[in-house]
Amino acid sequence: MSKEKILAAYETLAVQYNALIDHKPHNAYYDRPNTLELIPAVKDQKILDAACGPGKYAEILLAEGAEVTGFDISPRMVALAKTRNRDQGSFFVHDMAQPLGMFENARFDTVICALAMHYIEDWNGPLQEFHRVLKPGGALVLSIEHPFFEYTYFQSERYFEIEPVKAVWKGFGSPVEVSSYRRPLEACLMPLINNGFNLDRIVEPKPVPEFEKFDPKHFKELNEFPAFMCLRAVRKG
Ligand SMILES: C[S@@+](CC[C@H](N)C(=O)[O-])C[C@H]1O[C@@H](n2cnc3c(N)ncnc32)[C@H](O)[C@@H]1O
16 A cells, blocks of 8 residues: 555545544544543643644644644645644644654654554554654653454454555545555554553543534444544653
8 A cells, every 4th residue: 555545535635624623523522532631731842743634633732832843744734734723833744654854852742643643554663753752751642543443344354464454435525545554452552662652541532422412323333332542652761
């Protein structure tokens, strides 16, 4: 699977994704409240938002007094993040699979990466870079697709493998095929431990009550089985 296909999908999705992101239930009332809960303190913190999309996380973190730097592989997403956040924060185009050479060591208090690690086949490179640009004791906060959800959703028969998968997204205008990598639980957690992090929190989130108004069917389902998993890992000494 090529990164060009993922990039092309997000270039197609970007405008509608941005238009819906404020209230799209899986983002607004499931992912964001549970992931933001893992950022210990925000005011005056230097936060790197990796794969920032249209800058909704950045908008919330900036409003709470953080200094936010965001990047995304999609130039349209980056343009939307800049527009959404006007003159606040700083946003640029970058592929998370490549080194973050523009940042010195220990530049950030927190790195957040929401709903994007599944576009990366080998997590070691990005995790080594997140570790390097974090201050010792700084937190890496991730939200990922829950490995058990992916295993059933993609009807995998190869649990132990990291395998390319595809889904057709219909919730953002015309259907768009989105490719990603499904992986087992061990391959979600061990790369953190192997790359200098202490795993600090694992959350199998539940939707917040507002979700039910927008999408009662998925509200019920997500209260019975998780689709995402939120993780906080702390950079060792
Ligand atoms: C589901 S969206 C999440 C956006 C944002 N984090 C949020 O939660 O609102 C996934 C984002 O990951 C970006 N992305 C995918 N592969 C990437 C890569 N290799 N490097 C940087 N960004 C990437 C996409 O362009 C897209 O904006």
